[in-house]
Amino acid sequence: MENKSTREIDYAIFAALERIYQAFRSMLWDYAKHNQLSPIQIQFLLYLASKPEEQRRVSNIARDFDLTPATVSDAIKTLENKQLLKRTVSTRDKRVHTLDLTENGRELTKVLSNWQKVLLSQIASFPEDTKESVILFLLQLVESLKEARIISEVKTCLSCQYFQMENQLITKKQQFRCLLRDVALNLYDLKVDCPNYRAKK
Ligand code: SF4
Numbered sequence: 363m364e365n366k367s368t369r370e371i372d373y374a375i376f377a378a379l380e381r382i383y384q385a386f387r388s389m390l391w392d393y394a395k396h397n398q399l400s401p402i403q404i405q406f407l408l409y410l411a412s413k414p415e416e417q418r419r420v421s422n423i424a425r426d427f428d429l430t431p432a433t434v435s436d437a438i439k440t441l442e443n444k445q446l447l448k449r450t451v452s453t454r455d456k457r458v459h460t461l462d463l464t465e466n467g468r469e470l471t472k473v474l475s476n477w478q479k480v481l482l483s484q485i486a487s488f489p490e491d492t493k494e495s496v497i498l499f500l501l502q503l504v505e506s507l508k509e510a511r512i513i514s515e516v517k518t519c520l521s522c523q524y525f526q527m528e529n530q531l532i533t534k535k536q537q538f539r540c541l542l543r544d545v546a547l548n549l550y551d552l553k554v555d556c557p558n559y560r561a562k563k
Pocket of ligand 1: 517519523541542558
């Protein structure tokens with residue numbers, strides 16, 4: 363049953379997540395100002411640098427960032443004008459344009475990825491056991507926000523039709539399996555934004 367102390371923990375978690383989000387935004391703004399870009403343009407460049415050709419499209423960015431295609435197109439046009447991005451005809455489908463980083467764009471993403479490295483080095487300093495608990499909690503939080511329609515498309519193992527687990531209770535000792543790749547998964551293998559994800563029906 364919910365009592366005062368559980369409500370305090372809930373609020374403390376909320377406040378900590380909010381503070382981390384503010385820190386992300388503030389670091390992004392610093393990088394953005396320094397490189398004369400907006401934070402969302404930086405996020406688009408890093409996104410495109412990490413995606414295979416078939417995912418480097420305006421529609422994919424709009425879906426993954428919860429933005430309208432018109433908003434994404436405006437930011438993409440600015441990046442094209444700055445000669446950091448170019449559109450090319452997809453090798454898979456001639457009707458589709460993919461977004462490719464130019465040489466300048468690739469150089470810039472190497473610098474921008476330092477933004478992620480600073481945060482990743484902090485995460486890396488925590489004990490494995492703590493990180494296991496955190497990833498379990500965060501993945502389940504993402505799924506519950508998805509169910510509540512607060513966030514839309516997030517491709518995590520937990521809602522993938524290829525994901526199999528021994529029972530419905532998700533714990534650190536639980537054994538997982540990816541049926542698509544036919545491999546056992548442990549907590550560290552659980553993915554956010556997996557390219558092979560297929561939503562459960
Ligand atoms: S296909 Fe990707 S998201 Fe689905 S279970 Fe396998 S690793 Fe997880």
